[in-house]
Amino acid sequence: MIHPFHLRDVPLVAQLEREGTPLNAERALTRNPRPLQSALISLLSLNNHGIRTYVCRGTLPSRTAKAEGLVQIRLRLGATRGYVTFIAPALSRGEHVDEVWADLLDYAGQEAGRMGLHSLIAEAPEDGAEVDVLRRCGFAVYLRQDIFRIEPQRRAAPAPGALRPCKDVDTWPVQQLYFNTAPRLAHLAEGMPRTAPSGVRGYVHEERGELLAYVEVRRGPHGAWINLLVHPDAEARAADVVSEALAELGDGWEKPIFCGVRRYQEWLRRPLESLGFDLFGSTVLMVKHLAAHVVAEETAPAHAPALERVKFTTPT
Numbered sequence: 001m002i003h004p005f006h007l008r009d010v011p012l013v014a015q016l017e018r019e020g021t022p023l024n025a026e027r028a029l030t031r032n033p034r035p036l037q038s039a040l041i042s043l044l045s046l047n048n049h050g051i052r053t054y055v056c057r058g059t060l061p062s063r064t065a066k067a068e069g070l071v072q073i074r075l076r077l078g079a080t081r082g083y084v085t086f087i088a089p090a091l092s093r094g095e096h097v098d099e100v101w102a103d104l105l106d107y108a109g110q111e112a113g114r115m116g117l118h119s120l121i122a123e124a125p126e127d128g129a130e131v132d133v134l135r136r137c138g139f140a141v142y143l144r145q146d147i148f149r150i151e152p153q154r155r156a157a158p159a160p161g162a163l164r165p166c167k168d169v170d171t172w173p174v175q176q177l178y179f180n181t182a183p184r185l186a187h188l189a190e191g192m193p194r195t196a197p198s199g200v201r202g203y204v205h206e207e208r209g210e211l212l213a214y215v216e217v218r219r220g221p222h223g224a225w226i227n228l229l230v231h232p233d234a235e236a237r238a239a240d241v242v243s244e245a246l247a248e249l250g251d252g253w254e255k256p257i258f259c260g261v262r263r264y265q266e267w268l269r270r271p272l273e274s275l276g277f278d279l280f281g282s283t284v285l286m287v288k289h290l291a292a293h294v295v296a297e298e299t300a301p302a303h304a305p306a307l308e309r310v311k312f313t314t315p316t
Contacts, residue, residue: 029220144263
């Protein structure tokens with residue numbers, strides 16, 4: 001049986017969080033996911049966004065044997081996409097785990113559809129077994145991403161003046177940069193970039209009044225993550241843009257720094273490697289589109305008493 005997280009599920013979730021699989025690279029590398037903590041915070045919160053946790057214990061619809069597992073979805077206020085951030089147990093934990101995944105993800109998709117979400121997004125290692133299982137669960141590969149890593153002591157001196165903090169007036173230029181840089185398939189998977197998300201520092205690079213790069217710097221307790229969106233016309237300045245983004249973390253930053261590069265901007269690999277970044281791994285962004293089930297109630301035809309008293313005749 002699968003159900004939303006409840007306090008009685010605390011012992012089970014505490015066990016499963018040690019043997020699950022993160023499905024979001026940024027959160028896994030910078031925050032070390034803690035599903036139990038996220039589930040408790042969401043349960044006690046009064047808002048309608050955050051983390052939704054679904055737990056299975058007992059017999060599942062597709063199996064006769066008992067099974068245990070959990071899946072978590074992260075929601076953003078007002079968004080139409082949900083992000084599958086964690087699922088347990090991991091595929092390596094035993095036989096038929098893929099069936100447990102299928103039931104969990106199917107249930108989570110139904111719940112997400114009821115909440116008005118249009119799609120679920122999951123991220124998995126490009127060459128991992130998770131990709132095949134997610135495909136069988138209705139997910140399709142939309143984007144591929146390379147993740148680069150650099151240790152803080154390898155940072156070079158920045159080139160000042162390459163970036164400035166993002167302002168409210170930059171929202172439209174950043175969105176135009178995204179439309180002119182990212183392919184249509186990316187729009188369907190990622191959605192428009194937000195220039196002022198919570199806990200994120202945004203920066204832009206301009207040349208002759210034209211915005212050519214947008215950079216997000218995200219800090220976590222276990223590392224930092226940099227998102228890059230650079231127009232090909234600014235390739236010559238890409239290394240300077242990244243170098244100054246690294247400097248924004250401050251001289252006291254001692255955690256690893258990761259940079260996610262979508263394959264449609266794979267030319268950024270050269271400037272990143274020139275700064276000392278090494279390829280850490282590759283992932284795929286997978287999307288499952290949800291169908292909203294609307295039950296139409298049959299209603300009796302409305303009557304208009306005033307018209308019912310009128311006698312109609314056929315004209316001659």
